[in-house]
Amino acid sequence: HEAQMHHEPVQVYEQAKDAARQRQIILVRDLRQAAERGELQLHYQPKLNLRDGQIRQAEALLRWQHAELGWVSPGEFIPLAERTGSIAALTRWVIEAAVAQIAQWHAQGLVMQVSVNVSAADLAAFDVCQVVEQALSRHQLAAQQLVLEITESAVMQDQQHALAVLQALRELGVGLSVDDFGTGYSSLAQLRQLPVQELKIDQTFIRQLGPEGDDAVIVRSTIEMSHRLGLKVVAEGIESALVLELLRDWGCDVAQGYYISRPVPASALQAWLASDAAQVLQG
Numbered sequence: 001h002e003a004q005m006h007h008e009p010v011q012v013y014e015q016a017k018d019a020a021r022q023r024q025i026i027l028v029r030d031l032r033q034a035a036e037r038g039e040l041q042l043h044y045q046p047k048l049n050l051r052d053g054q055i056r057q058a059e060a061l062l063r064w065q066h067a068e069l070g071w072v073s074p075g076e077f078i079p080l081a082e083r084t085g086s087i088a089a090l091t092r093w094v095i096e097a098a099v100a101q102i103a104q105w106h107a108q109g110l111v112m113q114v115s116v117n118v119s120a121a122d123l124a125a126f127d128v129c130q131v132v133e134q135a136l137s138r139h140q141l142a143a144q145q146l147v148l149e150i151t152e153s154a155v156m157q158d159q160q161h162a163l164a165v166l167q168a169l170r171e172l173g174v175g176l177s178v179d180d181f182g183t184g185y186s187s188l189a190q191l192r193q194l195p196v197q198e199l200k201i202d203q204t205f206i207r208q209l210g211p212e213g214d215d216a217v218i219v220r221s222t223i224e225m226s227h228r229l230g231l232k233v234v235a236e237g238i239e240s241a242l243v244l245e246l247l248r249d250w251g252c253d254v255a256q257g258y259y260i261s262r263p264v265p266a267s268a269l270q271a272w273l274a275s276d277a278a279q280v281l282q283g
């Protein structure tokens with residue numbers, strides 16, 4: 001300990017970099033076996049429909065509990081999986097797990113539409129449409145129960161191919177949503193060419209939202225333009241009652257954020273839906 005305090009800053013920096021690199025190597029290696037080791041789990045974050053006050057939708061978010069390192073955030077392992085070619089296996093697992101969960105809820109009388117996140121690399125790596133179709137038919141579910149969230153950058157990377165995949169999914173009846181809207185370089189005009197029905201305004205515009213200011217201008221005009229183009233608008237990252245009320249006033253269709261609920265395991269979502277907290281939100 002003593003000795004470390006006398007290290008040169010450059011040395012300390014190099015050590016930190018080595019440690020980070022070492023961690024990445026371990027994560028990349030172990031990610032490939034995470035599914036078969038039972039270390040993956042989906043959490044579900046409910047979405048509140050601001051038009052009718054109902055909660056019938058949720059986003060599935062991947063969770064990884066590494067045997068030695070504990071919980072690893074998707075913000076860390078998803079980009080690694082995308083760079084090292086293991087995202088496709090993860091996404092197949094996610095689609096199967098989410099569809100199985102929708103079916104299980106369905107059997108219990110709970111009708112939920114669940115969205116899953118799909119990466120740019122997925123569209124190129126495997127036949128997403130076929131995997132979705134097989135999962136839905138295995139569980140005898142209507143395609144409308146499933147939504148795929150795709151970031152605008154994914155769509156813009158290889159537009160021709162992405163468009164073909166999205167059109168096939170659309171024909172299947174799966175919902176399509178553009179995630180993290182506003183963080184990429186696409187415009188509403190470009191998105192209009194895609195067979196998507198929904199746009200999710202990125203949380204960077206939502207978290208600090210007030211009645212005035214730049215975020216308010218961006219959010220209000222995005223809602224207005226989206227509606228004129230026939231798109232539904234979801235706002236993510238709602239952390240306060242104030243922000244929720246502003247979005248409701250401005251005609252936003254769906255709300256998602258910690259203020260409503262954090263992402264939770266499937267059983268916890270079910271319990272929460274029956275709780276007073278959820279009843280109050282649903283007015």
Ligand code: C2E
Nearest residue numbers: 061062074075078094117118119237238239257258259263
């Ligand atoms: P995303 O798809 O935009 O998901 C929203 C993220 O924001 C989630 O983080 C969620 O927990 C978080 N969030 C929701 N409401 C709030 C809020 O009110 N405040 C704040 N500060 N955060 C909020 P999470 O679960 O850590 O996931 C991060 C990102 O990792 C996701 O962003 C998505 O891009 C990616 N990801 C997660 N699961 C999957 C997956 O199964 N497949 C793929 N390809 N990507 C995934």
Ligand code: MG
Nearest residue numbers: 059117149179
């Ligand atoms: Mg998402």
Ligand code: MG
Nearest residue numbers: 179180200236
């Ligand atoms: Mg997002």
Ligand code: MG
Nearest residue numbers: 151179180202
């Ligand atoms: Mg994101």
